[in-house]
Amino acid sequence: MSDTTQSGPVLAADGTPLKRSLARALRMQKVRALMLIAPLLIFILLTFILPIADMLFRSVENRIVSDTLSETVVTLRDWDPITGEAPDEAVFESLYYDMFVAAEAKEHTKLGTRLNYEQTGISSLFRSSGRKLDDIGEDHVKALEKAGDGALKDEALWFEIMTGGSSGAGDSALLEAQRTKMAQLTGEDFSADIGFVPGAEISDLFPRMAMAYTDFALFTAVMDEDTVSEEDPWETVFVAFAQEVQAPGGAEKLAAYTGPGAAELTAAAEALAGLEPVSFKASFLDLDEDWGDVGNWRTIQTYSPTYTSGYFLNSIDMQKGTDGAEARPENQQIYITLFKRTMFMSLVITASCIVLGYPVAWILANLPTRSANLLMILVLLPFWTSLLVRTSAWKVMLQQQGVINDVLVWLGLVADDARLVMINNQFGTIVAMTHILLPFMILPMYSVMQTINPTYLRAAKSLGATNWTAFWRVYFPQSVPGIGAGSILVFILSIGYYITPEIVGGTKGVFISNRIAYHISSSLNWGLAAALGTILLAVVLLLYWAYDKIVGIDNVKLG
Amino acid sequence: MADASMTDAFVEFERVQKSYDGETLVVKDLNLTMPKGEFLTMLGPSGSGKTTCLMMLAGFETATHGDIRLAGTSINNIPPHKRGIGMVFQNYALFPHMTIAENLSFPLEVRGMGKSEREQKVKRALDMVEMGTFGGRRPAQLSGGQQQRVALARALVFEPELVLMDEPLGALDKQLREKMQFEITHLAHELGITTVYVTHDQTEALTMSDRVAVFNDGRIQQLAPPDQLYEEPANSFVAQFIGENNTLEGVVKEISKNHALVQLDDGEVIDCMPVNVTEAGQRTRVSIRPERVEYNKERLQEGAHTLKAEVLEFIYMGDIFRTRLRVAGNDEFIIKTRNAPDQVRLKPGQQIEIGWLPEDCRALDA
Numbered sequence: 006m007s008d009t010t011q012s013g014p015v016l017a018a019d020g021t022p023l024k025r026s027l028a029r030a031l032r033m034q035k036v037r038a039l040m041l042i043a044p045l046l047i048f049i050l051l052t053f054i055l056p057i058a059d060m061l062f063r064s065v066e067n068r069i070v071s072d073t074l075s076e077t078v079v080t081l082r083d084w085d086p087i088t089g090e091a092p093d094e095a096v097f098e099s100l101y102y103d104m105f106v107a108a109e110a111k112e113h114t115k116l117g118t119r120l121n122y123e124q125t126g127i128s129s130l131f132r133s134s135g136r137k138l139d140d141i142g143e144d145h146v147k148a149l150e151k152a153g154d155g156a157l158k159d160e161a162l163w164f165e166i167m168t169g170g171s172s173g174a175g176d177s178a179l180l181e182a183q184r185t186k187m188a189q190l191t192g193e194d195f196s197a198d199i200g201f202v203p204g205a206e207i208s209d210l211f212p213r214m215a216m217a218y219t220d221f222a223l224f225t226a227v228m229d230e231d232t233v234s235e236e237d238p239w240e241t242v243f244v245a246f247a248q249e250v251q252a253p254g255g256a257e258k259l260a261a262y263t264g265p266g267a268a269e270l271t272a273a274a275e276a277l278a279g280l281e282p283v284s285f286k287a288s289f290l291d292l293d294e295d296w297g298d299v300g301n302w303r304t305i306q307t308y309s310p311t312y313t314s315g316y317f318l319n320s321i322d323m324q325k326g327t328d329g330a331e332a333r334p335e336n337q338q339i340y341i342t343l344f345k346r347t348m349f350m351s352l353v354i355t356a357s358c359i360v361l362g363y364p365v366a367w368i369l370a371n372l373p374t375r376s377a378n379l380l381m382i383l384v385l386l387p388f389w390t391s392l393l394v395r396t397s398a399w400k401v402m403l404q405q406q407g408v409i410n411d412v413l414v415w416l417g418l419v420a421d422d423a424r425l426v427m428i429n430n431q432f433g434t435i436v437a438m439t440h441i442l443l444p445f446m447i448l449p450m451y452s453v454m455q456t457i458n459p460t461y462l463r464a465a466k467s468l469g470a471t472n473w474t475a476f477w478r479v480y481f482p483q484s485v486p487g488i489g490a491g492s493i494l495v496f497i498l499s500i501g502y503y504i505t506p507e508i509v510g511g512t513k514g515v516f517i518s519n520r521i522a523y524h525i526s527s528s529l530n531w532g533l534a535a536a537l538g539t540i541l542l543a544v545v546l547l548l549y550w551a552y553d554k555i556v557g558i559d560n561v562k563l564g
Numbered sequence: 565m566a567d568a569s570m571t572d573a574f575v576e577f578e579r580v581q582k583s584y585d586g587e588t589l590v591v592k593d594l595n596l597t598m599p600k601g602e603f604l605t606m607l608g609p610s611g612s613g614k615t616t617c618l619m620m621l622a623g624f625e626t627a628t629h630g631d632i633r634l635a636g637t638s639i640n641n642i643p644p645h646k647r648g649i650g651m652v653f654q655n656y657a658l659f660p661h662m663t664i665a666e667n668l669s670f671p672l673e674v675r676g677m678g679k680s681e682r683e684q685k686v687k688r689a690l691d692m693v694e695m696g697t698f699g700g701r702r703p704a705q706l707s708g709g710q711q712q713r714v715a716l717a718r719a720l721v722f723e724p725e726l727v728l729m730d731e732p733l734g735a736l737d738k739q740l741r742e743k744m745q746f747e748i749t750h751l752a753h754e755l756g757i758t759t760v761y762v763t764h765d766q767t768e769a770l771t772m773s774d775r776v777a778v779f780n781d782g783r784i785q786q787l788a789p790p791d792q793l794y795e796e797p798a799n800s801f802v803a804q805f806i807g808e809n810n811t812l813e814g815v816v817k818e819i820s821k822n823h824a825l826v827q828l829d830d831g832e833v834i835d836c837m838p839v840n841v842t843e844a845g846q847r848t849r850v851s852i853r854p855e856r857v858e859y860n861k862e863r864l865q866e867g868a869h870t871l872k873a874e875v876l877e878f879i880y881m882g883d884i885f886r887t888r889l890r891v892a893g894n895d896e897f898i899i900k901t902r903n904a905p906d907q908v909r910l911k912p913g914q915q916i917e918i919g920w921l922p923e924d925c926r927a928l929d930a
Contacts, residue, residue, distance in 0.1 A: 458655065458657065460653050460654075460655060460657040461657050461659060463622075463624055463644070463651075463653070463657070464651065464653055464657035464659075465659075465670070466623075466624075466643075466644040466645045467622055467623075467644055467645070467647075467649060467650070467651035467719075467728075468645075468650075468651075468670055468671035468674065468718065468719075468722070469645050469646075469648070469671050469674045469675055469722065470645055470670070470671075470674045471645055471674075472645075474674055475645075478670070479659055482661045483659075483660065483661055
């Protein structure tokens with residue numbers, strides 16, 4: 006080949022640049038390798054990575070407030086909690102219409118539960134108010150229904166009014182806006198044709214009423230799967246009409262209305278003559294005076310955005326106050342303590358595993374194969390026993406009427422009335438978990454020690470080192486990768502351990518993971534659980550990074 | 565072999581025995597005396613007890629019976645780190661987590677030597693093995709030969725009077741091994757260190773040593789300088805083990821002080837030098853080195869016994885010719901001849917007559 010004399014790129018035998026033909030050859034290998042791991046990769050991606058990512062996303066996600074009270078969060082934006090006054094009429098008006106739809110869709114209790122994490126009492130406020138929403142504007146609704154010998158009780162007439170008759174133009178923009186709103190609220194698909202489009206004229210003159218009726222229409226058609234024109238409209242439609250016709254300029258608008266049912270609506274408006282205009286604020290305060298509480302409103306306002314740092318603040322014992330983040334009251338602080346305890350206990354467990362495991366690994370590595378195998382079985386035996394059985398066994402051993410205490414009492418080392426408390430505290434957790442995680446420490450240590458040639462020790466001794474110096478200066482440094490691998494395994498396993506602390510930990514020996522499990526399965530505060538989990542994950546990654554910086558991950562040998 | 569006078573004995577094994585399992589002896593009744601400054605090689609097949617002897621000297625094994633003395637004092641109960649014996653291991657045993665300089669500094673450090681003195685000695689030791697610029701590297705970054713030099717420097721840096729080497733060149737390729745053989749012997753003689761060298765490679769043993777102890781079956785079969793070992797093997801094991809060797813079996817017919825007549829199994833009679841045969845009628849194994857066999861009749865002594873031989877194979881090896889013959893029923897009889905201009909190249913099938921000087925043909929134990 007005359008490659009050396011060529012000035013251009015080196016060519017392969019067929020004339021293509023060598024680089025490209027090499028890349029092609031390697032690409033085939035890569036594709037083949039990728040295909041081999043593809044099944045596992047896809048499996049892990051779908052069943053592990055994606056759910057975890059989704060779960061972690063919940064730690065900041067907060068759509069529920071803006072989805073449920075979509076209008077209220079907008080009107081509430083202008084309210085300033087520093088005034089110390091409850092928000093004004095406009096906010097309560099939005100709240101009424103939002104709440105009504107939410108109550109129909111039974112979403113308001115979920116929101117109540119969510120906000121209750123931040124402010125105790127909101128859940129019951131939402132629940133009771135949702136039940137009593139019909140009280141608001143009750144007189145107006147009754148008056149309207151009686152007017153004109155019950156002309157407005159005719160669902161077909163309402164349908165006629167709201168569509169603006171067959172000739173009138175439709176307001177499809179309003180329909181689309183409400184579709185989106187309902188979809189967000191319920192999580193259902195509202196894109197289907199519902200056989201109803203609000204009339205442009207009515208929606209222009211009485212926007213609130215049109216909006217209320219559109220909500221009703223969508224809900225009836227999609228959720229109840231009924232025909233819109235055959236169902237009685239919601240109270241909100243009546244209340245909206247009363248509100249809008251009694252508002253300044255409302256009478257003129259009605260006079261200007263020429264569409265279907267103009268006569269019936271005019272008659273109905275006259276029936277309202279004796280009644281005060283609807284006051285939503287007063288009505289809500291009548292339902293429950295807690296609606297006047299600034300704290301409740303501040304909570305709603307604080308958690309209006311789609312994304313929130315609230316769960317994370319909560320995870321580190323803080324909350325959103327009037328001026329940003331602030332510490333929670335002393336008696337509600339729990340998570341920092343739990344995190345610290347989890348760290349501390351995991352470290353203690355790791356350290357005890359090192360102390361107990363090192364000599365065992367050393368003996369394993371230095372015994373003749375036959376005896377080493379026997380000893381190895383003894384090390385692995387607990388591995389093959391159910392985790393629950395082992396943990397329960399510790400319960401039997403450690404409890405106050407348990408084996409250890411009985412023996413101590415029998416020996417006279419401990420008085421019968423002063424039996425040692427060794428379970429349902431940190432001691433119990435540490436003992437049981439050290440036992441359970443010990444094989445994870447011994448195995449990597451053993452595999453590393455096996456590779457350390459015994460001649461190193463002989464060499465050190467021949468060079469004049471005492472047994473201890475030879476061990477400490479020559480053997481130990483070479484076994485550090487094993488300790489490192491074991492420690493990482495044990496520490497990471499123990500930091501997220503759940504079952505054992507749950508069973509033997511009592512209240513003082515539980516880990517952060519127990520709290521996460523509680524929020525996942527009992528309190529259903531998944532956002533907080535996700536935030537705690539994210540912090541735990543971050544801490545582990547941080548420690549891993551620090552370990553890499555200090556010791557170097559290349560030095561870890563798992564076998 | 566124990567003729568070295570007791571006054572200049574530096575290393576002594578006296579009636580040493582070693583057993584690992586309490587049933588068989590790995591080392592049987594070992595007696596050995598080494599003067600100061602000697603380079604002694606323990607040579608033997610694996611399992612012959614040579615490494616065990618070395619380990620007992622280093623202190624990693626304890627003698628089951630007997631006494632090992634170093635400079636007149638018994639070291640049986642002295643732990644290895646107090647013996648002050650330098651040792652080079654088969655796989656070098658350089659500490660992988662330390663740099664070369666730290667490796668060399670280690671023996672000085674454990675002796676409590678000051679930092680500046682340490683650095684000075686480390687530098688001198690590295691220069692001695694021509695590795696002066698490698699102090700900052702790790703063992704894994706060095707080639708086998710370089711690691712070998714470092715291991716040597718480390719065994720010498722604390723200036724021991726006795727250095728033990730356990731097959732130190734086993735892992736090197738042939739060329740490097742030959743180079744290192746020279747370097748080690750030169751260094752040992754220059755520094756005047758007493759060296760015990762263990763190997764199973766007989767060439768290594770012959771080229772390096774002042775004396776070689778051939779081990780077999782837990783005993784020293786022969787302890788002699790290399791030339792004597794090669795030319796005058798004391799028994800048939802040594803004759804077989806050292807160098808290439810032709811053997812013929814037969815019965816002693818006549819024996820005098822320096823001459824014996826041996827009747828081979830096929831009835832022919834040859835002249836021999838009796839070594840460890842004592843009386844007529846004894847079975848013997850006769851040993852002749854391939855290069856001492858002569859087929860040119862003119863060069864043979866008058867009246868010497870000759871044997872008929874058939875050429876089976878001729879192998880050209882460059883510097884020498886190697887010819888395989890059938891002699892007295894033995895198909896593996898080898899002769900070696902120098903590739904000289906006047907040398908005859910034998911052809912397979914050719915019938916020749918071979919003979920030798922009686923003193924080159926040694927009648928050994930059967």
